[in-house]
Amino acid sequence: MNITTRAGTVRSIGQLICRISRAMPVLTLIWLGIPLLLGVLIIPGYAAQKDLIDLFIGGSDGRDWESMLKEALLPLIIFTGVALIRSLLAACQNAADPMLSDRASMLLQSELHRRAIRVPLERMDQSDYYDRLQRAETVAGGDVLGILKNVIVFLTLLFELIGLLIVVSLAHPVVCILLVIVYAISFIIRLESDIVVRRMNRDLTRSGRQSDYLREVVTKPETVKEMRIFGSIGYLIDKWHDTMRQSLSLRMNARRREIKRGMIISAVQIAGLFGAIMWMALNLGSGGFTAGTLVIVFLAMRQAYGISGRMVHPISKIYIQSTKIMDLNDYLKESSAGDEADKEGIAPPLPNPGTSCLIEFDNVTYQYSGAQEPALHEIRLTLNPGETVALVGENGAGKSTLVRLLLGLYQPTSGRIIWDGVDMRALDPVKLSSSMSAVFQDFVRYETVLRDNVGFGFQEQLGKDAYLRRALQAGGAGSLESECGGLDSPVGLLAEGGRELSGGQWQRLAIARAALRSPKLLVLDEPTAALDPQHETELYRSFRELAQGRTTLFVSHRLGWARYADRIIVMRGGRIVEEGSHETLLKADGVYAAMFRSQAEWYCSTAGEGEGRVSGNIMR
Numbered sequence: 260m261n262i263t264t265r266a267g268t269v270r271s272i273g274q275l276i277c278r279i280s281r282a283m284p285v286l287t288l289i290w291l292g293i294p295l296l297l298g299v300l301i302i303p304g305y306a307a308q309k310d311l312i313d314l315f316i317g318g319s320d321g322r323d324w325e326s327m328l329k330e331a332l333l334p335l336i337i338f339t340g341v342a343l344i345r346s347l348l349a350a351c352q353n354a355a356d357p358m359l360s361d362r363a364s365m366l367l368q369s370e371l372h373r374r375a376i377r378v379p380l381e382r383m384d385q386s387d388y389y390d391r392l393q394r395a396e397t398v399a400g401g402d403v404l405g406i407l408k409n410v411i412v413f414l415t416l417l418f419e420l421i422g423l424l425i426v427v428s429l430a431h432p433v434v435c436i437l438l439v440i441v442y443a444i445s446f447i448i449r450l451e452s453d454i455v456v457r458r459m460n461r462d463l464t465r466s467g468r469q470s471d472y473l474r475e476v477v478t479k480p481e482t483v484k485e486m487r488i489f490g491s492i493g494y495l496i497d498k499w500h501d502t503m504r505q506s507l508s509l510r511m512n513a514r515r516r517e518i519k520r521g522m523i524i525s526a527v528q529i530a531g532l533f534g535a536i537m538w539m540a541l542n543l544g545s546g547g548f549t550a551g552t553l554v555i556v557f558l559a560m561r562q563a564y565g566i567s568g569r570m571v572h573p574i575s576k577i578y579i580q581s582t583k584i585m586d587l588n589d590y591l592k593e594s595s596a597g598d599e600a601d602k603e604g605i606a607p608p609l610p611n612p613g614t615s616c617l618i619e620f621d622n623v624t625y626q627y628s629g630a631q632e633p634a635l636h637e638i639r640l641t642l643n644p645g646e647t648v649a650l651v652g653e654n655g656a657g658k659s660t661l662v663r664l665l666l667g668l669y670q671p672t673s674g675r676i677i678w679d680g681v682d683m684r685a686l687d688p689v690k691l692s693s694s695m696s697a698v699f700q701d702f703v704r705y706e707t708v709l710r711d712n713v714g715f716g717f718q719e720q721l722g723k724d725a726y727l728r729r730a731l732q733a734g735g736a737g738s739l740e741s742e743c744g745g746l747d748s749p750v751g752l753l754a755e756g757g758r759e760l761s762g763g764q765w766q767r768l769a770i771a772r773a774a775l776r777s778p779k780l781l782v783l784d785e786p787t788a789a790l791d792p793q794h795e796t797e798l799y800r801s802f803r804e805l806a807q808g809r810t811t812l813f814v815s816h817r818l819g820w821a822r823y824a825d826r827i828i829v830m831r832g833g834r835i836v837e838e839g840s841h842e843t844l845l846k847a848d849g850v851y852a853a854m855f856r857s858q859a860e861w862y863c864s865t866a867g868e869g870e871g872r873v874s875g876n877i878m879r
């Protein structure tokens with residue numbers, strides 16, 4: 260471990276403690292002050308012992324017992340007082356320690372969650388983000404308890420060790436120097452050993468995530484069905500075994516290395532202790548030591564030896580955990596970018612989005628981080644107020660990427676998206692998102708109560724049953740209220756007594772959620788993927804009503820629905836390749852016409868074979 264890494268470890272622990280102390284200064288002060296006091300108290304404790312030993316070994320020396328006892332009274336009081344105060348402080352430490360750790364864990368977890376919701380979506384797409392978030396979550400959720408425990412044990416032992424070294428140096432500086440050298444060598448060896456473990460733990464997070472995924476995927480009822488049919492369970496289990504075997508072997512190697520280093524450290528310390536005792540024995544006559552000095556130096560060295568042995572554990576743990584602390588600090592630092600601007604008085608208020616909702620893509624290019632090619636190339640597109648535009652194209656054409664940019668979830672790599680004449684990046688983000696509503700193909704299932712599933716669309720109306728019912732109707736989920744037993748009935752299997760809903764029912768709730776708002780911009784990204792044809796037809800009718808007077812963009816692979824749009828945009832390879840009404844595009848006989856014909860042929864042929872129960876109105 261180099262100096263930079265070591266400094267990084269100390270700095271990250273310092274940052275962690277500073278973060279905690281800002282939230283709870285008094286508790287942190289008590290928590291840190293107790294070890295310091297425990298260490299300081301070692302010195303008068305040993306000084307009193309030395310005086311007592313010298314007094315009683317020196318004998319009466321012509322004095323009466325009464326005057327000797329009088330002389331012994333002060334050291335006795337100090338010795339007993341120190342012992343009492345130390346045990347009192349230890350009790351306080353036992354109370355303060357879990358109190359601080361638990362509160363710190365809660366504090367860090369809430370800070371982490373607050374930060375996580377601010378992270379740009381582009382950052383979430385990068386796999387290293389999940390590694391970092393996972394490590395930060397593990398630290399804030401539980402590891403921090405262990406880390407703070409280790410920090411406090413280490414500090415307590417460190418201050419006691421310093422106290423003992425002061426005791427020894429007061430007796431004779433040479434012995435103290437010898438002990439300092441021994442402990443310094445031990446520390447360096449230990450630090451070198453720990454860097455291996457630290458690196459290994461970091462590497463193992465990624466493979467651990469992979470093995471967790473594999474373990475989950477082979478046991479989940481949703482995935483088991485398909486895997487049994489495709490016979491992929493055996494292959495995935497073997498893959499999981501391989502990942503686990505590699506992790507175990509890495510861990511075993513690091514453990515062996517740690518044990519070897521531990522043995523070297525013990526040998527160095529025993530040699531140092533032996534050398535010091537020998538040196539003292541050789542200088543016993545000439546060194547000017549009193550018997551008391553000799554005894555307390557011996558006792559202090561013995562205690563210091565024990566302490567340094569016990570210090571190895573928390574130090575080693577802290578070094579291993581320091582990566583995690585660094586990760587937590589880095590994560591909190593990274594995701595707090597922009598916080599400064601949020602502080603009241605620093606950032607000027609941003610303008611609200613306009614009410615007409617004329618949206619222009621001005622030469623917009625978007626490239627995913629790490630991707631070789633842009634997913635969208637120089638898009639020029641205008642969505643007119645109140646217009647319904649259908650976005651179609653083959654898989655990977657860039658439709659969802661365009662939708663994410665339109666919703667402000669991603670920012671263009673180059674170019675601008677303009678809302679009523681203003682670059683969307685310059686608009687108030689909260690007002691902007693409340694002017695939009697969206698239904699995604701990968702919609703969220705809130706396994707709480709029915710009310711939440713609709714009301715999260717517009718939280719101010721969460722308690723207004725009439726609005727929620729209207730939204731349920733608009734989403735084609737009007738019957739769910741009575742089927743589930745009321746708006747406050749639990750849905751999903753997570754809540755006790757919850758009613759599990761079908762994929763289509765969940766999807767209809769997502770649509771009801773979007774309908775609850777009164778958005779200027781409505782975006783429907785494959786909103787009916789999980790619906791049966793009958794309900795899909797009903798839903799598209801509801802969408803048409805919902806889209807009235809709003810700028811609407813909908814993405815669908817069902818071209819039968821695209822014909823009802825005012826305009827159809829066809830994408831291919833990240834570019835807009837065609838644009839126009841259904842009739843114009845059919846006449847143009849290009850990409851859209853080919854796609855439409857192939858779908859129409861499929862429907863006609865399946866209907867002709869008498870197998871298709873698909874309602875013909877999809878392609879009519």
Ligand SMILES: Nc1ncnc2c1ncn2[C@@H]1O[C@H](COP(=O)(O)OP(=O)(O)OP(=O)(O)O)[C@@H](O)[C@H]1O
Nearest residue numbers: 384627630634652653654655656657658659660661
């Ligand atoms: N998170 C990502 N990171 C890197 N590349 C991505 C990411 N998401 C999508 N892409 C790539 O961007 C391109 C456009 O993807 P996009 O999801 O926008 O297509 P799509 O038209 O919505 O496809 P589909 O119809 O299958 O949903 C594809 O080549 C895809 O591989």
